[in-house]
Amino acid sequence: MSVWDCITFDPGRCINCKACEIHCAVWHRREQPLGRHAGGLPRGGEGGRILLETRFFTCMHCQHPPCLRACPHGAISLDADGLARISADACTGCGACARACPTRIPFVDPTSGTAVKCDLCADRRAAGELPACVAGCPSGALSLTGGRESWQTAFRDSIRAFTRRHAGPAGQPDA
Amino acid sequence: MTYSLCGMCGARCPVEVHCENGEPRWVCGNRKLTGSQGLCPRGAASPALYHDSARLRGPLIRTGRRGGGSWREADWDEALDYVAERLRHIMARHGSESVLLSEHPGPCSDMARAFMRAIGSPNHCTHDTSCAHNANQASFTLTGCGRGKLRYDYAHCALLVLQGRNALEAMNTGEARSILNARDAGCRLVCIDVRPTVTGAHADESITIRPGTDYAFNLAILHTLIAKELYDAAFVHDCVRDFDALRDFVRPCSPAWAAGECDVPAETIIALAERLADAAPHVIWHGGWMTARYTQSFMTARSALLINALLGSYGAAGGLLFNDAPQPSLRTLAALYPRPAVKRADGTGWRRPSLAGDSGLLQECLLAAASGVPYPIKAYIATAHDPLTALPDPETQRNLLAAVDLLVAVTPVWSATAWHSDVILPAHIWLEQDAPIIARQGARPALLMQRAAVPPRHNTRPDWWIFGELARRLGHSRLSFASAEELWNFQLQGTGLTISDFADSGGAAVADTRQTPSPAQARAGGDGGMAQRPRFPTPSGRIEVICDAWEAGGIRSLMPYMPVRRPSGNLFRLLTGRDVRHTQARTQNNAQLHRVLPENCAWIAAERADALGIRDGDRIRITAANGHSGEIAVRRTEGMHPDALFMLHGFGHRLPMEHLAAGRGLADQEFMPGGLATADAASGGIALQEHFVTVAPCAARNGRG
Numbered sequence: 001m002s003v004w005d006c007i008t009f010d011p012g013r014c015i016n017c018k019a020c021e022i023h024c025a026v027w028h029r030r031e032q033p034l035g036r037h038a039g040g041l042p043r044g045g046e047g048g049r050i051l052l053e054t055r056f057f058t059c060m061h062c063q064h065p066p067c068l069r070a071c072p073h074g075a076i077s078l079d080a081d082g083l084a085r086i087s088a089d090a091c092t093g094c095g096a097c098a099r100a101c102p103t104r105i106p107f108v109d110p111t112s113g114t115a116v117k118c119d120l121c122a123d124r125r126a127a128g129e130l131p132a133c134v135a136g137c138p139s140g141a142l143s144l145t146g147g148r149e150s151w152q153t154a155f156r157d158s159i160r161a162f163t164r165r166h167a168g169p170a171g172q173p174d175a
Numbered sequence: 176m177t178y179s180l181c182g183m184c185g186a187r188c189p190v191e192v193h194c195e196n197g198e199p200r201w202v203c204g205n206r207k208l209t210g211s212q213g214l215c216p217r218g219a220a221s222p223a224l225y226h227d228s229a230r231l232r233g234p235l236i237r238t239g240r241r242g243g244g245s246w247r248e249a250d251w252d253e254a255l256d257y258v259a260e261r262l263r264h265i266m267a268r269h270g271s272e273s274v275l276l277s278e279h280p281g282p283c284s285d286m287a288r289a290f291m292r293a294i295g296s297p298n299h300c301t302h303d304t305s306c307a308h309n310a311n312q313a314s315f316t317l318t319g320c321g322r323g324k325l326r327y328d329y330a331h332c333a334l335l336v337l338q339g340r341n342a343l344e345a346m347n348t349g350e351a352r353s354i355l356n357a358r359d360a361g362c363r364l365v366c367i368d369v370r371p372t373v374t375g376a377h378a379d380e381s382i383t384i385r386p387g388t389d390y391a392f393n394l395a396i397l398h399t400l401i402a403k404e405l406y407d408a409a410f411v412h413d414c415v416r417d418f419d420a421l422r423d424f425v426r427p428c429s430p431a432w433a434a435g436e437c438d439v440p441a442e443t444i445i446a447l448a449e450r451l452a453d454a455a456p457h458v459i460w461h462g463g464w465m466t467a468r469y470t471q472s473f474m475t476a477r478s479a480l481l482i483n484a485l486l487g488s489y490g491a492a493g494g495l496l497f498n499d500a501p502q503p504s505l506r507t508l509a510a511l512y513p514r515p516a517v518k519r520a521d522g523t524g525w526r527r528p529s530l531a532g533d534s535g536l537l538q539e540c541l542l543a544a545a546s547g548v549p550y551p552i553k554a555y556i557a558t559a560h561d562p563l564t565a566l567p568d569p570e571t572q573r574n575l576l577a578a579v580d581l582l583v584a585v586t587p588v589w590s591a592t593a594w595h596s597d598v599i600l601p602a603h604i605w606l607e608q609d610a611p612i613i614a615r616q617g618a619r620p621a622l623l624m625q626r627a628a629v630p631p632r633h634n635t636r637p638d639w640w641i642f643g644e645l646a647r648r649l650g651h652s653r654l655s656f657a658s659a660e661e662l663w664n665f666q667l668q669g670t671g672l673t674i675s676d677f678a679d680s681g682g683a684a685v686a687d688t689r690q691t692p693s694p695a696q697a698r699a700g701g702d703g704g705m706a707q708r709p710r711f712p713t714p715s716g717r718i719e720v721i722c723d724a725w726e727a728g729g730i731r732s733l734m735p736y737m738p739v740r741r742p743s744g745n746l747f748r749l750l751t752g753r754d755v756r757h758t759q760a761r762t763q764n765n766a767q768l769h770r771v772l773p774e775n776c777a778w779i780a781a782e783r784a785d786a787l788g789i790r791d792g793d794r795i796r797i798t799a800a801n802g803h804s805g806e807i808a809v810r811r812t813e814g815m816h817p818d819a820l821f822m823l824h825g826f827g828h829r830l831p832m833e834h835l836a837a838g839r840g841l842a843d844q845e846f847m848p849g850g851l852a853t854a855d856a857a858s859g860g861i862a863l864q865e866h867f868v869t870v871a872p873c874a875a876r877n878g879r880g
Contacts, residue, residue, distance in 0.1 A: 013355055015343045016373050017755045018771040022219040025767060027201050032770075042371035044383070044814015050366075052376035130212075136203050138213040138348045139355055 002146040003082040005120065006060050007035070007134060008154045013141035014039070014054040023136030027121065030109070034058065034118040035133055038165060055161040056133070056142060059084070059105045059118040060154065067117075070100030075115075083122075088114045103162040120144075177628035178205055178681025180613070182605025183217035183224070184758040185279060186347035187613060189681055190218060192606060192628035199225050199606050199629055204348065207680035208621070215348045216756050220767035224604055225632060229589045229764040229833045231601030233634035241582075242573070242595045244831075251636065251644075258598050259648035261581045262294070265553045271295035272517040273553040275540050275579075277302065279560045279759075282610035282625055286639045286654065287558055289508035293651035297515040298552065300535035305565050308534065308860035309466035313476035315531035316722040316732065317484070319713035324498055326617050327459050329353040329362070331493035334454035336447075338367040338389055338479060339468065340461045343374040345753035362493075363454070365447065367392065369750060370778060370821050371814040382447075386748050386819050386864060387469045387739035388437040393478035394736060395433030395444045396451070398425040400485050405452035410487030413708045417720035421481065424733040436738060438816065455486040457493030465753070470865055473858035474734050484718045490709030496618075497709060503614040503622050503685040505666045511653055520552055527859055529728040536859050538566055538851040545575040554581040558638060559602070561590035564760040564825070564842070567850025567863060570803075575851075585641055588761055589830050602638040607631040609659030611639055612666050612677075620685045622670070624663070624677045730857045742867055745787060747779065747797075747820035749866045751843040760825035763836035774840035775823040776808040779870070784811040787870060794873040797841070799866065801848035805841045806873055820868060 016039040024033035035058030042052040065084040068076040075090035076097060086097070086106065091114040097106040098115065106117040121131040129135065134142045145154065181190045181202070189205035191212070199222040203212035224230075234254035239245030249257070265273055274296040278287050284301075291299040303311065307322070314322040329335065329350075335357065343351050358364050358377065366378035367389070375381040384392060400406045401422050411418050430441035451458055460482045466472045488494030521539035523530045530536075541562075544552035555576070563569045573595060576582060584593035587604045602608070610625035639662060646654035656662040663674050676683040710716045714723070721732045742748055756772040757763060777795060789795060791811035797820065798804040807822065815821070826840030844850070847866045855862055 012359070012377075015346070015351060015355075015377070015755070017216050017344075017346075019214065019216040019219050021771060022216045022767045023201070023203070023214075025770075026219060026222050031766070041810065041812075042373055042376045042814075043812060044371050048381055048383070048814075050371040050375035050378070050381045050814060052371075052373060132201065132203075135212040136214055136219055138204070138211075138215045139343075139351060140211070140213065 001081045001125065003063060004148050004151040005081075005144060005146045006151050006154055007056070007058055007120070007131060008143050008145040008150060009056040009157070010141050010143070011054050013139045014056075015139045015141075016052065016054050017138065019136055019138050020056055020133040020142060023132040027124070027132035030116075032107070032109075034116060038161070053161070053164075055158070055165070057103050057105065057158060057162065058133070060103075060151070060158060061120065062155075066100040066102065067097035067106055070096045072096055079122075083119060084117075085119060086115050086117060088112065091115050102159055177626050178207075178624075178677075179605070179628055180282070180610070180623055180625035180681070181214070181218040181221065182281065182608070182625065183221055183762065184347075185281065186349075187281070187623065187625075188214065188218060188348050189623060190214060192221075194628055197629055198222070205681055208682050209349065211352075213348060213352070215346065216771065217758055217762055217768065218348070220762070220765050221606055223765045223767040224762075225606055225629070227588065227765055229830070229836070230587060230604065230633060231589060231593070231599060231635065233601060235599040237597045241597070244594065246599075251634075254598060254600060255641075255644050255648060258581070258583055258600070259645055262554055262645070263649060265580055266294065269551055269553045270517070272297060272515070272520065273551055274298065274556070275300070275520070275544070275552045275554065276556045276558065277537050277560045277562060278558045281559055282613050283558065283638045283642070285508050285611060286642045289511060289654055290642045290646050292509055292512035292515060293646050293654060294649055295515050295517070297517050297519045298521070298535070298540055299533070300521070300537040300540060302537070302560055302565055303534035304536045304538060304859075305467045305861045305863065306465050308536075309473040309855055309858050310463040310476045311534070312531060312858045312860070313473055313480055314462065316725055317477060317480050317718050317720070318489075318711045319719075320711070321532055322462055323616060325495045326498055327461065328493050328496050329357040329459070330360075331457060332357050332362045332459050333457040333493055334363045334365065334451060335458070336365045336367065336451075336460045337374055337378070338461065338463070339369075339466075340464055341368065341372045341374045341752065342461070342464075343377055344372055344755050345465065346755045363450070369816045369819050370812065382439055382443060383814060383816055385436065385438040385739070385741075385816055386750055387471070390471045390475040390478060391428070391433045391436040391736045392439060392444065393475060393482060394425050394428035395430045396448050396482055397421065397478065397485065398428040399430055399445055399448035400452065400482070401425060403448070405448060406485035407455055407487030410456070410708070411485060414489065414711070414717050415484050415720065416715050416717045420733065421720045428736070436736070451482070451486055456488045456491035458486050458488050459483070459494060467861045468864045469739075470854070470856050470862045471737060472862065473855045473860065477732075481720065489718070498616050498618070498620070500618065500620055501685055502616050502620050503670070505612060505614055505622065505670065506668045508654060508665070518549065520549060522859075527728065529722070529725040529730065530859070537562060538854070538861055539859070541572060541575045542851065544578045551578065553579060554583070555579045556583045556585065557592050557596070558585035561586075561592045561760060563591035563595060564844060566861065567844045567847030567853070567866075569844060571848070571851055585638055587635065588764075589832055590761060591830070594830055600641050601633070601635040602641065603627075603631055603635045607635070608637045610637065612663055621682045622672065622677075622685070623682045626681070725857070734857060740867070742818055745869045745871060746867050747783070747870055748818050748864065749843065749846055749868050750819045750821040750864050751824045752821065753825075754823050757823070757825050760828070763825055763828055763839070764833040766835060769835040773835075775826040776810045776840070777870075778810045778812045778815055778819075778821040780815040780817040780819070781811050781813045783817050784809060787872065789870070789872050796871050796873055797846065797868045798871070799846040799848055799868055803845055803848065805845075807841045820870065
């Protein structure tokens with residue numbers, strides 16, 4: 001485990017199947033996954049190419065997390081591995097962390113009323129296993145990477161994709 | 176953790192089931208057998224199936240009218256006695272052959288086949304008529320064997336053509352991974368389809384074709400390969416019979432001619448033929464998976480295999496290889512009983528003497544039920560199969576089924592067919608079931624075992640036990656097994672393996688003592704310098720362009736292309752397909768899968784939507800030829816062929832217990848009136864995509880989300 005550990009997404013391998021979301025939701029026993037797969041529907045582009053932009057948005061585990069700084073209740077702290085963790089006891093569900101995150105990763109769980117986010121499957125990591133989304137991706141589009149350079153690339157890609165997505169038209173029913 | 180086989184679809188991927196407190200916790204790929212924990216969304220959503228509200232909780236016997244939804248609960252003895260007694264009565268009155276069984280084959284297939292043999296009925300059908308029938312029969316007619324005897328060597332392929340085979344969406348995890356790996360290793364991927372797909376998005380080249388014209392496209396490829404002498408003449412000389420007949424037949428089928436039929440420029444066709452020749456023999460023109468599309472799909476499948484033949488890809492590395500490793504063989508239950516001598520109700524073996532295999536034509540059996548020709552069908556057992564959804568035109572099916580005195584559904588979840596049946600015998604879901612061992616063919620043959628990972632949640636039973644108990648009540652106690660271990664021991668007799676051999680990984684490899692060449696050696700050897708040509712199990716030992724058996728049955732091996740209807744105005748050809756997030760129509764109520772794909776929508780080409788004043792996201796009303804209509808959201812799609820209206824199959828559920836799926840989307844099969852009689856002219860397989868619908872904007876835009 002390094003402080004640069006994060007989940008890296010390879011669009012060249014992604015088949016838009018959303019297994020990442022389901023592996024996450026099932027592992028964490030949630031209706032909603034902690035990471036979000038964004039992929040619309042394929043469409044024809046110039047020269048007969050078929051276009052499909054896919055992306056997996058999840059916590060990049062920033063070293064100076066804006067969510068931590070934004071929390072007015074001190075509910076977010078860095079754990080021994082340098083990952084921002086939300087204390088359910090201290091969280092009031094105000095949503096300040098979600099607003100502060102550049103890719104809106106934390107969200108307030110409607111059942112518990114507290115904010116939740118990806119912790120790289122802390123329980124699985126403790127047992128020497130990969131995060132559920134990475135292990136379960138059927139096409140090998142997700143990987144757990146370490147190192148400053150790969151983190152910076154992944155972080156920039158994620159922000160760019162998020163910005164692009166939110167500049168475009170609203171999502172469509174995915175069928 | 177339990178090693179098992181996923182039962183969410185028919186692919187049966189080896190999995191690990193991780194449990195906690197007697198409930199499934201997480202399901203992932205079997206690392207030991209597949210090298211990865213990766214598993215598709217349906218497999219991943221298995222724990223949600225465990226909690227699904229649409230599961231059956233115990234045996235039910237109908238009390239009111241069929242489809243009225245009135246049931247009484249029964250215990251297992253009562254339900255089984257009831258079915259056995261009704262079967263006995265029907266068989267005494269109408270003969271054993273009046274019993275029909277259909278299934279979507281899984282591990283239970285051997286038991287279902289054995290059950291039908293034991294009671295003396297030949298009428299066992301798979302779902303194949305609405306799936307792989309054309310691809311499989313095409314393989315038999317040319318190579319003498321079904322498509323299962325050949326495998327695609329993606330790992331060494333240089334050019335892969337996927338034509339109407341959306342392999343990265345309607346997918347099986349292992350195959351999708353192999354294709355992506357091949358592409359990453361430099362294999363060029365060409366996708367031919369009627370709409371933009373995820374597979375097309377990953378392809379190097381994507382060709383949009385007019386629906387129903389793939390046969391014309393392929394004839395032009397064959398024409399170009401021959402006219403420009405791009406084919407592998409040495410391979411053709413050694414391994415293809417009747418080449419002259421093929422050459423003469425495709426002579427008029429020029430790319431310029433096909434361009435007018437297919438809406439594809441002639442230069443595109445010529446360029447593809449040239450690239451195929453450059454890459455030969457390391458090329459695969461995929462023979463298709465689900466091919467129940469058009470009335471010319473059988474000939475399309477044949478032409479695809481003929482392209483492979485002209486390129487010499489049979490037996491070549493990176494092409495189509497025979498499964499020549501020693502294949503596993505289990506002792507089968509079906510072999511305990513002779514094949515019934517009575518002729519089949521669907522005409523296979525007599526009215527259609529040339530059909531190979533024994534998957535049958537289910538729709539012909541249903542038609543026989545109503546007509547009484549060649550004899551009446553009076554009892555119908557649908558196991559792990561939902562014909563009212565899988566086959567077209569449920570309204571006509573219900574009318575035909577009125578002539579059936581006993582309709583039994585063996586299924587773990589509610590379905591349209593279960594709702595319409597007289598007795599429901601509920602099976603375990605796969606997570607709860609020890610199932611018969613299955614044999615996986617292929618490059619790495621193995622025996623695989625599905626094992627119960629959690630205790631049953633409801634009053635259900637293993638499907639093999641249900642058939643065993645019915646058989647015992649009908650006097651065939653050899654099919655009754657007290658435990659899965661007893662059944663497994665029966666299957667393993669003569670294999671030299673025992674149940675404990677499966678403990679380590681859930682699978683048992685079949686010993687291979689041959690000297691196998693390395694992939695590099697294999698490719699070098701396949702590059703024109705093959706010491707040995709493949710020998711095909713046909714009478715001549717070669718690929719036979721003219722299939723004598725079919726010709727004797729009055730079916731021409733080289734059938735001329737028939738031009739297709741070109742809808743205009745507000746008329747569209749209805750197309751249907753699959754997505755990796757649902758299996759047919761049986762996972763729409765799974766909470767996790769519902770969340771990622773809650774309903775289908777109607778894809779129509781951007782230019783046609785604009786012409787009709789329909790915007791993306793609008794709701795439209797689509798109407799079938801018989802007046803059946805429904806509302807659905809539109810997806811205005813760039814890059815879609817303008818003839819087509821596409822919707823995913825499996826939606827439009829109505830049952831009250833399907834609280835997530837009910838009322839979401841439309842059911843494509845309801846828009847196919849007369850669909851049971853709309854079949855491939857040569858093979859008899861159902862043609863699902865020969866139906867047309869009209870489209871009208873709904874008065875209130877975006878009325879319902």
